[in-house]
Amino acid sequence: MNRRISIMRRLRPAVMLAVIMALMPAIGRGDGCLDCHATWEEGAKAPSKLIKFDVHFKAGLGCSDCHGGNPNADDMDVVRKTKGFKGVPKPAEIPQFCASCHSDPVYMVKHNPSLPTDQLEKYKTSVHGMRLFEKGDGKVANCVSCHSVHNIESPLTPTSTVNIQNVPKTCAKCHADTSYMKEYGIPTNQYEEYQKSVHGIALLVNKDNGAPACNSCHGNHGATPPGVTSLGAVCGLCHALVADNFAKSPHKKAFDEAGFPECETCHSNHFVQKPQLNWVGTSDSSLCVRCHAANDGTRGFAVADSIHMALSHLNNAYNRAVGEIDQADQKGMMVTDERFALNDVKQAIIQGANEVHFFDATVVTKTAQDGSAAADKIYNSGQKKISDYYFRRKGLGIATLLITILVIALYFKIRTLEKN
Amino acid sequence: MDNANQDRRGFLNWLIGGGVIAFLGSVLYPVVKYMVPPASGEANVSQVKLPFKLKDLQEDEKHFRIFKFGRTLGIVILTPDNQIRALSAVCTHLDCTVQYRKDLGLIWCACHNGKYDLEGRNISGPPPRPLKQYAVHINKTTGEIIVAEGQG
Amino acid sequence: MIEQKLEPKRVGKGLYTWVDERLKIATLVEYMSHKVVPKHRGSIWYYFGGATLFFFVVQVVTGILLLLYYRPGADSGYESVKFIISEVSFGWLIRAIHSWSANLMILAAFIHMFSVFFTHAYRNPREMTWVSGVLLLGLGLMFGFSGYLLPWNELSFFATRVGTGMAGALPFVGKFLMTVMRGGDDVTGATIGRFFGLHVAILPGLFAVLLSFHLFFIQRQGMSEPLEWEKGAAGPRKYYPFFPNFLMRELLIWLIMLNILAVLAVVFPDGIGVVHWPLGQKADPFAPPPPVIRPEWYFMFAFQALKFMPAHLLSVEGELIGIGVMSLGGLLWMLVPFLARKNMEGQKPILINAFGWVVVIFIITMTIIGYILK
Structure with a gap:
């Protein structure tokens, strides 16, 4: 510890020098604009303060590269009169303002060859872009509404407003604001619902960056709600097997004809929850009975009932097996192998849930039977462990009895020996 | 009297002998079982x-x-x-x-x-x-x- | 010729004659039959040496059995222990007995040592028995330390890292000692190899030699008699014959201890309280260490005492002084028979008893503090 401190002390001048060297280019660069603006502007959020974090600034672009003007002029009046001076763009001008570089493939390839240059084109197709350009609505999101301004960072940077972890909050800034959204007549509870959904929990709570944020389904620059027909494809990006199964099921045609949005019909959109066993079946709480009734001329009601039976059988078998090995575990027996084998049953449960989307009872029943058989095997193994536990106690009891008899006999032997 | 004593000692000796044999059995049983390798052969290593x-x-x-x-x-x-x-x-x-x-x-x-x-x-x-x-x-x-x- | 019935007694006698003709063991048996054990208030303490021996024999037997399946190495040690306790029939029992017996052996050895100390049985002519006994205890502790690492689980890994790290704090030889013990800069698979060799080859060899001497001395000199007898203060002296009386009593106690061992192993196969050896997770050198790293209970007093040492004492590192003082204490302890000669001439060896009590109280309080303080 002491040694470490002394090393730090010795290194301190070197560390300070390194910090200064790292800051030097940031201080020295940025044309002459910052010379004045940094002294005029107050607060940490001022452009001249934020600019240090900006990806463009770090790449060597100065204020005048976007805003125009002569950075070396001493007087603002001279700056304003410079040819090409753009000043502060109005919201409606911002997309073009950014696009002057970002939509120019020849320019962009010099700085970031892998970055697309179609953002403006996409933006024009988005609800935001259409309102801005067609209706002149300045309230809709433009580039800086999401990407922030002057401290724009790469989406891969965790602090960026468009990093996947921050996207929901960034969208919610407007979309969850009831008074701001009032005139558009769309709901404002998406963020609230999303936060409680399996996707929101996976992304925001479990920090699983593979989970979808708003833009994973809605797109980003071309942000639009997915239509009824494209919904299956959007969800199918991740839930490929389910989407496949659904496409092969009789529901595909029926939903298309009735104009039901495929997945959303049962799973909702922003508020997607972990599916429950009672969703499929014929009880009052099931989703199937919303459309199907006992004698409605389709097989639906009977199929729903069979699927429910098969899955609840699998579920019970799983719970029974877990209960038994938990009990063995509590008794101090080794059940790591049994716990490992439980993975097979869990896999069968997942597969069964996937296969529900065939809406064909025979497929699910087959999977459920295999899974139940695996679960029963684990249950038996757990039961054996428990009986093994009692066998140990019994063995100990017998050995103790034998030893006790021997001890007593020996005791009497010693007594008779010492009497003589 | 002497006879009864003799009997008692005989019984005691018999008990000790039997006890020792049973005791050895209860010790050797787990040991022998232990030495028989389990069906899975050996510990899965790497x-x-x-x-x-x-x-x-x-x-x-x-x-x-x-x-x-x-x-x-x-x-x-x-x-x-x-x-x-x-x-x-x-x-x-x-x-x-x-x-x-x-x-x-x-x-x-x-x-x-x-x-x-x-x-x-x-x-x-x-x-x-x-x-x-x-x-x-x-x-x-x-x-x-x-x-x-x-x-x- | 008359048919002779094949009675056990006759067979035994025949066998004895056969061996005696060749090895002349009659004199040895004769010698043994005269061996006696003093009978007095403190006779019970005579059993603890035997108890230690019994636990040692259990250790040898279960240790050999464990060797059938145990495989040393960073990628096999943990796996093979797991295999032993989960797949080999009665493997859990063998491991539990080995662990319980190890702890009880150390406990019995400590009791044996302190009883010898406070009855002053180490006095002339038994100085060599005492010294060999202290060395045997040292080897026993090393057995414990080296065996602890072998399952290569989280608990053992970090305890060993801390333990060997302490040796590294020694002046001059510390770094050398630590590197040799670890087989490198850190505790790795190389360390298991060394500890395994130590645990199953080197230590048993040394232990066997020392133990033979220890037992030979006892056989040669007989049991020590109470100090009061020597001073002539007590009344008539009574003795048990060693064979069969004392031996049978000893057998009785061994049986009871074996049963206690079996009950402990079945009911608490992973130990209980501060004597606890669950297999848990495999050692991961890169994982953060568990919040509480504790040595085994018989090292606790030394561990705690070192923690109490101030960082610096007169510009020397406190831990170093702690190690120095305790090593000196250990050395004094071993040399007690030679240092106490004068003191023994008085009516009561007050000074030596006081030293003993200081040591006992020090060990007990430090151990208790070690478990109470987190």
């Missing part, structure tokens, strides 16, 4: 002999099989260029079991459409990390496949 042969894999329609590797699952694949490759079969996203898709030439996780190439690199979908590769040894004469910890 390599495992697969419970199927090379031929089984080659004849398998799907060109892959899942196997138990210690406390985890592995996948062994017959690649399009007729190589045998073994990797961890546990998807790095949410621990589902992956499979080989002959039609795509990829390792695929059904849960969230995660994709890995045949080197195990995560190339598409939610998986955050590559799959671990194992070393494969094949006994040419018997066709046994041995998978071991370490790069293939």
Whole structure:
């Protein structure tokens, strides 16, 4: 510890020098604009303060590269009169303002060859872009509404407003604001619902960056709600097997004809929850009975009932097996192998849930039977462990009895020996 | 009186003798049982002999099989260029079991459409990390496949 | 010739004659039959040496059995222990007995040592028995330390890292000692190899030699008689014959201890309280260490005492002084028979008893503090 401190002390001048060297280019660069603006502007959020974090600034672009003007002029009046001076763009001008570089493939390839240059084109197709350009609505999101301004960072940077972890909050800034959204007549509870959904929990709570944020389904620059027909494809990006199964099921045609949005019909959109066993079946709480009734001329009601039976059988078998090995575990027996084998049953449960989307009872029943058989095997193994536990106690009891008899006999032997 | 004493001593000696024998039995029983190796042979260390042969894999329609590797699952694949490759079969996203898709030439996780190439690199979908590769040894004469910890 | 019935007694006698003709053991048996054990208030303490021996024999037997399946190494140690306790029939029992017996052996050895100390049985002519006994205890502790690492689980890994790290604090030889013990800069698979060799080859060899001497001395000199007898203060002296009386009593106690061992092993296969050896997770050198790293209970007093040492004492590192003082204490302890000669001439060896009590109280309080303070 002491040694470490002394090393730090010795290194301190070197560390300070390194910090200064790292800051030097940031201080020295940025044309002459910052010379004045940094002294005029107050607060940490001022452009001249934020600019240090900006990806463009770090790449060597100065204020005048976007805003125009002569950075070396001493007087603002001279700056304003410079040819090409753009000043502060109005919201409606911002997309073009950014696009002057970002939509120019020849320019962009010099700085970031892998970055697309179609953002403006996409933006024009988005609800935001259409309102801005067609209706002149300045309230809709433009580039800086999401990407922030002057401290724009790469989406891969965790602090960026468009990093996947921050996207929901960034969208919610407007979309969850009831008074701001009032005139558009769309709901404002998406963020609230999303936060409680399996996707929101996976992304925001479990920090699983593979989970979808708003833009994973809605797109980003071309942000639009997915239509009824494209919904299956959007969800199918991740839930490929389910989407496949659904496409092969009789529901595909029926939903298309009735104009039901495929997945959303049962799973909702922003508020997607972990599916429950009672969703499929014929009880009052099931989703199937919303459309199907006992004698409605389709097989639906009977199929729903069979699927429910098969899955609840699998579920019970799983719970029974877990209960038994938990009990063995509590008794101090080794059940790591049994716990490992439980993975097979869990896999069968997942597969069964996937296969529900065939809406064909025979497929699910087959999977459920295999899974139940695996679960029963684990249950038996757990039961054996428990009986093994009692066998140990019994063995100990017998050995103790034998030893006790021997001890007593020996005791009497010693007594008779010492009497003589 | 003397006789009774004699009897008692005889009984005591008999009891001690019998007790010793029974006692030795109760000690030796677990010891002998212990010395008989269990069916699973030996502790799985860092390599495992697969419970199927090379031929089984080659004849398998799907060109892959899942196997138990210690406390985890592995996948062994017959690649399009007729190589045998073994990797961890546990998807790095949410621990589902992956499979080989002959039609795509990829390792695929059904849960969230995660994709890995045949080197195990995560190339598409939610998986955050590559799959671990194992070393494969094949006994040419018997066709046994041995998978071991370490790069293939 | 008359048919002779094959009675056990006759067979035994025949066998004895056969051996005696060749090895002349009659004199040895004759010698043994005269051996006696003093009978007095403190006779019970005579049993603890035997108890230690009994636990040692259990250790040898269960240790050999464990060797059938145990495989040393960073990628096999943990796996093979797991295999033993989960798949080999009665493997859990053998491991539990080995662990329980190890702890009880150390406990019995401590009791044996302190009883010898406070009855002053180490006095002339038994100085060599005492010294060999102290050395045997040292080897026993090393057995415990080296065996603890072998399952290569989280608990053992970090305890060993801390333990060997302490040796590294010694002046001049510390770094050398630590590197030699660890087989490298850190605790790795190389360390298991060394500890395994130590545990199953080197220590048993040394232990066997020392133990033979220890037992030979006892056989040669007989049991020590109470100090009061020597001073002529007590009344008539009574003795048990060693064979069969004392031996049978000893057998009786061994049986009871074996039963206690079996009950402990079945009811608490992973130990209980501060004597606890669950297999848990495999050692991961890169994982953060568990919040509480404790040595085994018989090292606790030394561990705690070192923690109490100030960082610096007169510009010397406190831990170093602690180690120095305790090593000196250990050395004095071993040389007690030679240092106490004068003191023994008085009516009561007050000074030596006081030293003993200071040591006992020090060990007990430090151990208790070690478990109470987190």
